[in-house]
Amino acid sequence: MTVSEGVGTGIYTNRQLARGLNGMAGEFGHVPLDPNGPSCRCGGRGCWEVYASNRAALRYYHESTAVTEGPTFQHLLALGQSGDALALKALTEWLTPLARECA
Numbered sequence: 001m002t003v004s005e006g007v008g009t010g011i012y013t014n015r016q017l018a019r020g021l022n023g024m025a026g027e028f029g030h031v032p033l034d035p036n037g038p039s040c041r042c043g044g045r046g047c048w049e050v051y052a053s054n055r056a057a058l059r060y061y062h063e064s065t066a067v068t069e070g071p072t073f074q075h076l077l078a079l080g081q082s083g084d085a086l087a088l089k090a091l092t093e094w095l096t097p098l099a100r101e102c103a
Helices: 048-052 054-063 073-081 085-102
Strands: none
Touching (some): 048 085, 054 073, 054 085, 073 085
């Protein structure tokens, strides 16, 4: 599983990694968790990716501040490491769907 601008996963079947069209298989980041959730760039709603990608963490941060530009995801992590309460809140919201789905 990878998490960055989206959520990526691999499918291992019959002792081989499934490759899919153009080397891509699965697209689990676009499995809907909530059909009434936020719009996803794939055209769906409530996809895992809108809750658990780096973009989601930044969205959570922007929703709790008056800041409309920045920070980058790396900056958000640094803010969290320094104890910034809003960054920690955003990162907790971001990690919750990952922890729930990976448990």
